[in-house]
Amino acid sequence: MATPEDKHTTETITHLRRWTDTLISFRLTRPAGFRFTAGQFARLGLQTETGEAVWRAYSMVSAVWEEYLEFFSIVVPHGAFTSRLCRKTEGDTLWLDKTATGFFTLNRFPDGRDLWLLATGTGLAPYLSILQDPDVWSRFEHIVLVHSVRHTAELAYREEIAALPQHPLWAEHGHKFRYLPVVTREPAAGRLSARIPQLLASHALEEAAGLALSPAHSRLMLCGNPQMVEDTHRQLKEMGYRLSRLSAPAQLAVENGW
Ligand SMILES: Cc1cc2nc3c(=O)[nH]c(=O)nc-3n(C[C@H](O)[C@H](O)[C@H](O)COP(=O)(O)OP(=O)(O)OC[C@H]3O[C@@H](n4cnc5c(N)ncnc54)[C@H](O)[C@@H]3O)c2cc1C
Ligand SMILES: NC(=O)c1ccc[n+]([C@@H]2O[C@H](COP(=O)([O-])OP(=O)(O)OC[C@H]3O[C@@H](n4cnc5c(N)ncnc54)[C@H](OP(=O)(O)O)[C@@H]3O)[C@@H](O)[C@H]2O)c1
Known part of the structure; x- marks a missing residue:
């Protein structure tokens, strides 16, 4: 029924x-x-x-x-x-x-300077909607999108992502955006190929983005494979980041992809 x-x-x-x-x-x-x-x-x-x-x-x-x-x-x-x-x-x-739901939204972060959007696989989906919100582009100074997949062919929406910074609704903020694809099972020179928690631990993600992470300025969203969400959450906790709640704002928002 x-x-x-x-x-x-x-x-x-x-x-x-x-x-x-x-x-x-x-x-x-x-x-x-x-x-x-x-x-x-x-x-x-x-x-x-x-x-x-x-x-x-x-x-x-x-x-x-x-x-x-x-x-x-x-x-x-x-x-x-x-x-x-x-x-x-x-x-x-x-x-x-008829009703949409969920708390994986930017009102979880009342403050913050830099927005980091970390995804595996179809965990990219909510970020594509978030990145079409003009307020996001004016509010943050830097916006980094990280998409980890097994194979290059799974880097969906590459053209749409490349075109995002030029969108007329927020083009004056387009320079704030970095897209960092990660391909874990087809390593290639000059491309990120380790899993997201390792890229955080080694600071390779910060180097690739040209932007330092800090609990004071960084706000991070994690979405995708539940094991990735758990491992990344653990790594970020060790680095001093905490889950953000409406009653107690902090740095992290997480969503399991299944
Ligand atoms: C809050 C939320 C949002 C979601 N948003 C999306 C979305 O935007 N796109 C999407 O494809 N799915 C999304 N999902 C997962 C989705 O609800 C289904 O699980 C998925 O469509 C598979 O359905 P199924 O009945 O074919 O297989 P299921 O019986 O639901 O899943 C079988 C197995 O497939 C794997 N699996 C399920 N979903 C995924 C996935 N997305 N990526 C990789 N492996 C997966 C898991 O190992 C799972 O145990 C979301 C889930 C939640 C809880
Ligand atoms: N994509 C395929 O070719 C393929 C083939 C057969 C079956 N499947 C099945 O299809 C489903 C979806 O596959 P998918 O490729 O979209 O999802 P996935 O297995 O979640 O892989 C997507 C990305 O997430 C990474 N990842 C997985 N676990 C992680 C963790 N604990 N920490 C950090 N990163 C992690 C993967 O890295 P790693 O490469 O290091 O795992 C990969 O870069 C899965 O249930 C899978 O078993 C997929």
């Missing part, structure tokens, strides 16, 4: 993009009343061949001001949701929860 009709809407897939065999992006029509804050997620649903409903959490990739909703998805070969999602085509439909 799906959730009651008053809790979700049925939306149409208007655009599909296949990055690799295991990574796809898709756009859905956006209901007029669907509101969210950049960094939040919504649940998407579909019906199986036997009539059961399968719901999964998905971070919005698209800007809060776009007319459509975009999502970036893994395809897990026998995954209940994604093995069916990957067979869908433009014109097919998905269910969308």
